[in-house]
Amino acid sequence: NARDINHGKNQDLTSLGIKAIDNLTLVIETEHPAPYLPHVVSFGDAFPVPKWAVEKHGRKWTDGGNIVTNSGFKIKEWVRGSHMTFVPDPNYNGPNQPYLEQVIHPFRDQAAANILPYETNEVDIENVDLSEVDRIRNDPVLSKELVQMSNPATWYLFFRTQAPPFNDIRVREALSRSINREAIVQAVLRGVATPAYSMLPPGFEDYDGPAYKPIQQFNPKRAAQLMAEAGYPRGRGFPKQELWLRAPDPTTRRVAVAIQSMVKETLGVDLELRSSDDTAYMNALFGWQMNIGFINFGADYLDPRNMLDMTWRSQPKGAGRQDWVNGTFDNLLQQAIQITDAARRTQLYKQAERTLVSDYAAAFVYHPQGLQLRKPWVKGYKKHPDGNVGRHFDYTKIYIAK
Known part of the structure; x- marks a missing residue:
């Protein structure tokens, strides 16, 4: 009943299916098998907080002298x-x-x-x-x-796939194949990253980026051919686009400038960089107001559901990051979240990710690392x-x- 309670359709909190049966035991009843649940409850948002501390201190319950933590x-x-x-x-x-x-x-x-x-x-x-x-x-x-x-995360370009010009898969593929990810990683990121060809980053057991490389890799000849087939030879007639950046730091801006240059050189397409603060960017993102944007998603936990289901499953405007819709992808995810057989679950998620990559819902650019x-x-x-x-x-x- 969590969805109905979160959406205000059910006001009875006792029907939520979560009970503390004693001081050390929490029982969670799910609507279907949920093999990802251990990952969810080990995530920071699920750390227990004493009710009395919040009630006593109100909005100041996190202040140094008030907060009660779970660590030593x-x-x-x-x-x-x-x-x-x-x-x-x-x-x-x-x-x-x-x-x-x-x-x-x-x-x-x-x-x-x-x-x-x-x-x-x-x-x-x-x-x-x-x-x-x-x-x-x-x-x-x-x-x-x-x-x-x-650093299990992915930086990617996403497209507004339900409106021209990015409703044409040839345009989306052309953009993806105009980006030299290896050059960006080596020249801009000083080797402190991995070229990305998938949503799931290294660190995930189901990471299979190299298998998807032939689908999205840099291929300027094919990129130019696809753009011409779509009716925009050397970018002629292609509407000028704004590439949205979310409160970019210097590194993000340098990567965006590299992408801008590669797209111009390969396709003749102009991308104007548009920097936006967090609030404006996220409002535009969930309002599907961007034709093309650059963003990252960092894993909350190392289960494919987090980065595939929560980010790419079809959702209405206001609830989903992107407007991309793919029934095959959604169906594969729905099967995967309910299956406890690990091998079968992995197979379903790999099929789903291949669908995502092959439909060019995004052009995956790099998986960051840290030093x-x-x-x-x-x-x-x-x-x-x-x-x-x-x-x-x-x-x-x-x-x-x-």
């Missing part, structure tokens, strides 16, 4: 715009008692971020901007302290088999080696 740390100090300080919570009685006596998290404006505090040992961990990458890689000390972080500098004495985080480390790690397991 508590907030000692929160100086807005400056830093947060965490210390072990003496009331915590769960597993993984913290090793660290204190964690200080400074806040810095991204535009002003640099690695000087790291080099002077003011901080032990520092995020790295792409502008610093070459210098770090050429430094004999810093290069050894640089770690690459996995951090970490002092050699910071221990307790693990490397994945691919050499990457987690973007977020559990501070209760981190310790300082002597």
